[in-house]
Amino acid sequence: MRLIVGITGATGAPVAVKVLEALQVLGVETHLVMSQWGHVTLRTECGETVPDVKALASTVHDARNLAAPMSSGSFKHDGMLVVPCSMKTLASIRIGLSDNLIARAADVTLKERRKLVLAVRETPFNSIHLENMLSLSNLGVTIFPMVPAYYLRPTTMDEANTQMAARLLDQFGLEHPSVRRWEGLRADAGDGNGN
Numbered sequence: 001m002r003l004i005v006g007i008t009g010a011t012g013a014p015v016a017v018k019v020l021e022a023l024q025v026l027g028v029e030t031h032l033v034m035s036q037w038g039h040v041t042l043r044t045e046c047g048e049t050v051p052d053v054k055a056l057a058s059t060v061h062d063a064r065n066l067a068a069p070m071s072s073g074s075f076k077h078d079g080m081l082v083v084p085c086s087m088k089t090l091a092s093i094r095i096g097l098s099d100n101l102i103a104r105a106a107d108v109t110l111k112e113r114r115k116l117v118l119a120v121r122e123t124p125f126n127s128i129h130l131e132n133m134l135s136l137s138n139l140g141v142t143i144f145p146m147v148p149a150y151y152l153r154p155t156t157m158d159e160a161n162t163q164m165a166a167r168l169l170d171q172f173g174l175e176h177p178s179v180r181r182w183e184g185l186r187a188d189a190g191d192g193n194g195n
């Protein structure tokens with residue numbers, strides 16, 4: 001399996017690291033592209049250095065290099081994930097701007113009718129963000145808000161990040177080594193009628 005992973009300058013870089021770590025363990029071939037602001041947020045939010053994170057990918061491409069393989073539909077892959085996806089990159093993909101390699105690769109992924117997952121992150125959303133997400137969703141793009149599942153009772157950010165990474169991998173039919181799944185209500189959760 002071969003996936004393209006984009007990291008942009010929204011907060012949430014630790015989830016991208018979790019995704020790359022899991023993809024490496026699973027033996028998935030990854031092509032990583034980080035935007036200029038993706039580098040900044042990664043440095044700001046993660047203990048890992050940028051070279052450490054790059055080492056998790058099979059191949060790293062410069063976001064300014066619009067001649068990279070994934071700029072062309074002839075480069076075959078099994079899907080693309082942008083994690084985290086900023087509102088700027090979301091907008092760029094929505095209008096087909098292709099202003100860097102992440103937006104170009106996403107544009108090509110769409111034209112080739114391949115799987116595209118955008119782990120969007122902003123709060124609150126304005127109407128521009130919502131319209132961009134709806135428009136892309138109508139084209140078949142998976143809009144995946146970076147929101148933790150509280151029903152699993154994560155006790156650390158690390159745990160919540162791992163769960164978000166696991167749900168992202170689900171989108172590609174991949175099983176995260178540490179995924180936890182909902183198995184029904186706990187005995188002490190009540191019956192939904194206040195009892």
Ligand SMILES: Cc1cc2nc3c(=O)[nH]c(=O)nc-3n(C[C@H](O)[C@H](O)[C@H](O)COP(=O)(O)O)c2cc1C
Binds near residue numbers: 007036037038085088
């Ligand atoms: C620490 C930090 C956190 C940011 N968080 C967000 C965010 O959560 N969502 C977002 O859309 N932009 C966020 N931004 C702004 C983006 O980095 C900015 O819009 C940038 O142009 C995105 O470019 P890119 O998509 O090419 O990486 C953040 C910037 C910084 C420095």
